[in-house]
Amino acid sequence: MWRPSVCVLKRKFGIDEDEDNEEVEEARRGMRTPFLVREDVAELWEKIQDIKSTFGAISTHSKSIILTALKNILQKHEFADAEEILNIVETPKSKAEADAFVALVGGRFVESIAISSNGSWAFITQVEAYLRGRKEIDDCANNTFTIEHPSKPKFVVEHKREYQNQWLEAKIYFKNFEFLVTACLCGNYNDHDFDAFLGASLGNRLALNDYWRVYVPLASTPVARQSRLLRNFTKRASGFDWHLKSQRFYDNGFSTACALSLHALDEIDSIVAIGSLLMNWKISNQEDKQKLKSILFNGKELSNMDENAISGCIERVRGSTLAKGKKLAVEIALLILKNEVIKDTDYVEMFKALISSRLKTLNSQAIRQKRYLLP
Numbered sequence: 001m002w003r004p005s006v007c008v009l010k011r012k013f014g015i016d017e018d019e020d021n022e023e024v025e026e027a028r029r030g031m032r033t034p035f036l037v038r039e040d041v042a043e044l045w046e047k048i049q050d051i052k053s054t055f056g057a058i059s060t061h062s063k064s065i066i067l068t069a070l071k072n073i074l075q076k077h078e079f080a081d082a083e084e085i086l087n088i089v090e091t092p093k094s095k096a097e098a099d100a101f102v103a104l105v106g107g108r109f110v111e112s113i114a115i116s117s118n119g120s121w122a123f124i125t126q127v128e129a130y131l132r133g134r135k136e137i138d139d140c141a142n143n144t145f146t147i148e149h150p151s152k153p154k155f156v157v158e159h160k161r162e163y164q165n166q167w168l169e170a171k172i173y174f175k176n177f178e179f180l181v182t183a184c185l186c187g188n189y190n191d192h193d194f195d196a197f198l199g200a201s202l203g204n205r206l207a208l209n210d211y212w213r214v215y216v217p218l219a220s221t222p223v224a225r226q227s228r229l230l231r232n233f234t235k236r237a238s239g240f241d242w243h244l245k246s247q248r249f250y251d252n253g254f255s256t257a258c259a260l261s262l263h264a265l266d267e268i269d270s271i272v273a274i275g276s277l278l279m280n281w282k283i284s285n286q287e288d289k290q291k292l293k294s295i296l297f298n299g300k301e302l303s304n305m306d307e308n309a310i311s312g313c314i315e316r317v318r319g320s321t322l323a324k325g326k327k328l329a330v331e332i333a334l335l336i337l338k339n340e341v342i343k344d345t346d347y348v349e350m351f352k353a354l355i356s357s358r359l360k361t362l363n364s365q366a367i368r369q370k371r372y373l374l375p
Contacts, residue, residue: 067113067121067123067187067189068189068190068191068192069185069187069191069192069193069194070123070185070194072374073123073185073374074123077111077217078217078218078219079112079113079215079216079217079218080215080216080218081213081214081215082108082109082112082152082153082213082214082215082216083152083153085108085216085218086105086108086152086153086174086216087152089101089104089105089175091149091175091176092131092175092176092177094137095137098131098134098137098138101175101177102129102177102242102244105174105177105179106127106129106179106223106242106244107220107221107223107244108216108217108220109124109127109153109172109179109214109216109244110124110125110126110127110221110223110244110245110246111123111124111125111217111221111246112124112214112215112216112217113214113215114155114170114172114212114213114214114215115189115212115213115215116206116207116210116211116212117210117211117212118207118210119188119189119190120186120187120188120189120205120206120207120210121186121187121188121189122170122181122184122185122186122206123184123185123186124170124181124183124184125183125184125185125245125246125249125254125372126181126182126183126184126243126244126245126246126249126255126256127172127179127180127181127182127243127244128179128180128182128228128229128242128243128244129177129178129179129180129228129242129243129244130142130177130178130179130180130228130242131176131177132147132149132176132177132178133149133176134176137237138237138240139235139236139237140228140230140232140235140237140238140240141178147173148173149173149175149176150173150174150175151175152174153172153173153174153214154172154173154174155170155171155172155212155213155214156170156171156172156173156212157169157170157202157206157207157208157210157212158170158171158208159208167200167201167202168201168202168203168204168206168208169181169200169201169202170184170202170206172214180200180229181200181202182198182199182200182229182243182256183197183198183199183245183246183249183254183255183256184196184197184202185197185372186202186205186206187205196254196367196370196372197367198254198255198256198363198364198366198367199229199256199360199363200229221246221247222246222247222248223244223245223246223247224244224245224246224247224250224255225241225242225243225244225245226241226243226245226258226260226261227239227240227241227243227258227259227260227283228240228242228243229243229256229259229359230259231348231351231352231356232347232348232351233259233260233279233282233283233347233348233351234282234344234347234348238282238283239283239284243256243258248374249371249372249374252371252372252374252375253366253369253371254366254371254372255366255371256359256363257358257359257362257363259276259279259351259355259359260276260279260280260283261276261280262275262276262355262358262359263276263277263280268358269358270295270298270299270300270301271299271301271322271326271329271330271354272326272329272354272355272358273295274292274295274296274299274329274330274333275325275329275350275351275354275355276355277291277292277295278329278332278333278336278347278350279347279350279351279355282347287336289336289337292333292336292337293337296330296333296334296337301320301322301326301330302317302330310334310337310338311338313334314331314334314335314338317330317331317334318331323353323354324353325350325352325353325354325355326354328346328349328350328353328354329350329354332346332347332350
């Protein structure tokens, strides 16, 4: 009785059933996998071997992952595969559960290490959390309907595009949350040098298509919490403190600047401070008009204006040579003193024209000063 596969071969090559089996075998040997398929299979096999080589050694000694470039920073650190540590965490269903999830899971991702199959690594010092598909809780999260809700932490590097701008982002997807990496050190497993990044945009050091695993500290890392890196602070969830930062790096100055806290910095321009304060009040629904008036009229831009004639001040500001962002911040402040209602679009435009560039400057300054090198 002939096997189906042999019968198929016989029909394909015109071999009669009474011919010798040797002819069938010879025909079978003549069948070759197409070149492109062979090439893909070989490449896949090579990747599998890389994964086994990289993660096999790590899984055996995961408690003591040693990155050559970060020996001093990782002294006494012990790690475990994130899947093992977080496998019992439930998917949050309410705001209270989401807060607890961010504290527990996000806290674990701070000072975690993501390692790729080719030996690249990212030591994560900050993440900010977004709850996907629950606009009634987090209306600041982007729609990501095409991305599943993985039951295990999934680290990815994504290519982003907005108009003419392109950049890379690193994220960890877990359950219905997205944890955006906003600060990290990254390099290659055996190299002595590394790069530092602050902000959502990464350089090109991390490859797009690698397979990654995440290893979290066995002991929880102390964290500082702030608002997220948003461009629109008029939404309901704008004030969530879902931006988790390594406390020791934060204390050393390696941390993204926070738009809502710029007003507390000594070196900040007075009008930038006003813009930061206005956004802070917007999300907290609180105002201190006496404090605002003091900052406004003690600054050089309005020092010669009459604080009791707000309408006249507004007209003078509109006709002044102040830059667009500064002009808008001062005008909003004066309108608030008049108890006028401010449009949400004005706050968004003020951030874009005034605050955003200052945040980038401060982030670049922290990297230039090598604040990531801890004492």
